[in-house]
Amino acid sequence: MLNASEIRAELAARRKNYSLSRALYCDEGVYQADLEQIFYREWLFAVPAAELPKTGSFATLQVGAYPVILTRGSDGTIRAFHNVCRHRGQRLCSKASGTSPKLVCPYHQWTYELDGKLLYARDMQEDFDASAHGLKKVHCVDIGGMVFICLAEVPPPIADLAKTLGAYLAPSGIKTAKVAFQSTIVEKGNWKLVIENNRECYHCGGSHPSLCRTYSDNPRMTAMEGPDAASPDILAHWARCEAAGLPSRFINHPKMQWRLARIPLLNNAESYTMSTKAAVTGMRMGEMPFNDAGSLLFFHYPNTWNHFLADHAIVFRVLPLSATETQVTTTWLVPADAVEGKDYDLKTLTEVWEATNDEDRQVVEENQAGILSPAYEPGPYSTVQEEGVIQFVDWYCDTMSERLGDAPALAAE
Amino acid sequence: MARVNWTAEPWHESEMLECAMVVPETPNTSTFTFRAPSGAWFDYEPGQFITLDLPVPGGNVQRTYTISSSPSRPLSISLTVKAQSDSIGTRWMLDHLKPGMKIRAWGPAGIFSFRRHQADKYLFISAGSGITPMMSMTTWAWDSGEMPDITFVHSARRPSEIIFRERLEQFANRVPGLQLRFTVEKPDPFRAWNGYQGRLNQIMLGLMAPDYLEREVFCCGPEPFMASVREMLISLGYDMERYHQESFGLAVASEAEAPALDDVVLDDAARSEITFTASGVTQSCAETDTVLAVAKRAGLNIPSGCTFGLCGTCKVKKTAGEVHMVHNGGISDDDIEAGYILACCSNPMGKVSVEI
């Protein structure tokens, strides 16, 4: 298990444009450092707001050692709390999601309001101060229907993302959508391998035949040197979308921690379906003006990538479970008034990404299995195909090196 | 010796009232002050109402308003009115009634006054513009120099919609007997609020006025609000002989006119019967028993926590029959719709089956 200075050394020794060292993908100490330096400090995508449709709706997630619960209060606001009872520390809620008028600890039934206030604790002594024992808050923001949380005491700024994501998402109606389906899988691979795999389509032709019916694996679709370095077909797509009120151009964080871009699908395909036609018929998401608006892509490191289409949206959440296991939750969103069986067929809606997720799980697991071999050594990324992976790995290494601090300087006298 | 003040006679409804002042209180709520042009003064009981004849386009309408001023300040009377979205008369007042205009009025009348029910301690409970008779009675109490012990509970949408807040706080800052307890649905944006929040319930009431059982209760507000107050008090064992209510939509002129309240009052003598379907046990019981207590007596287990309808631990499915349930927010409307009850605060009414 590596300590901080050993991790620093691994990061420093990395070769530019090469995959990471074995330890950085497998070591328990690195995993702890990833949690502490990244997952406990960054804004993380938690749930789409649609997963909490009404007063009393709740959802839980586990970020490293922290169980977290999100609720929607009677004022409509979504809040996040540490899912830990203030009495003797019971995990308050063990279910993944549901509805409950109050948050009640299963141990001694201390009862909290949906806004975290402690309402009632039976038979506590006279001088017990209930107001000092509300649930501990976790920072939480709802940006256009995407709810982010941050465990840090002082979270990093999110205003820029909020402004941009809010504007890009508005026409997609994520705020008012409903959850059509959700799947949670565990991939036996390090979380960075899961993200790396998502950041390139070098593997798409070989692994994702159903996705490739509609999604172009041309790397120029998703990697971009300058704001206008796009191919003519993308420029034409942007012009058409922006004329119809859809913000579309590539826009990213200066250090590439997040990016938004609207890309066309192949041959005017409408959606990620086997037929290439919309999965939800007779209606569109939010204010989407036409079916073939392509996909609005959004990623935010360390834990989410997303596709917002004209007829539905698919949001992804990545949470590390151990050095070599990662939970991936996919949620399919459709317009709130779409009726299953009438306006959409669940299989048609989900089959391409159900298959794609499973295919990705297999490549990630095989990737991890190979890296676990002592014979593994970092290999070169393709600068043609794997620009996105390079950006992610650079972001990861820069962030970690910065946060683990410089090598201790010689003590001043 | 000649009297300096009140040499005139009290006002009589044969004289039209002149609007003297219009003061906005909160959004959509204003106080209209009237005087008698003859110099007459106003004699009434705090808590009473008068009826105005309002010349709205399309013909006059008559509307009844509780007087918000106090007869201890008899030179004028004030009505504090709040326009609901569908209001005609009140809307007309807010839009058109200006100082100098004259209005025909009848009254005062009404039986909703604490002076008719002397007690050492009062509990005033109001919601929205139901605060007006409470304001009148509180001002009287203050002006009389007696200031009995009043716990003043008021429920509003937002802090900025608490009518008379400043005046009440001024009173409360100067006498020990007046305790203000406000609860709001939601705070105003960018304004700290450290009062209560949420719908009034038994627990809140217990915190606001721990000695509520000893207090004479006066309640005014929309009917559903008053009905929930009655339910709370009944199930807490409050002596309803000491409960008095006024609805600001329907002011009552005499005891005989007072509508009969068809609240469920459980009867100790009435027999009920609960069948626990999963266990195949049927237990006879009193209507005043809770489902939880009967289950225990029958040797069956229902987990419980708070035992008053807050924590939801005792939720069970009812498959047949009726119960009377007074809960404190521990169950959602959807669950109730789906047939669930909280065993700790549900009383069986007749034959009931639950899935235990």
Ligand code: FES
């Ligand atoms: S640990 Fe939660 S109530 Fe005791």
Ligand code: FES
């Ligand atoms: S025991 Fe708490 S609601 Fe019944």
Ligand SMILES: [Fe+2]
């Ligand atoms: Fe893939």
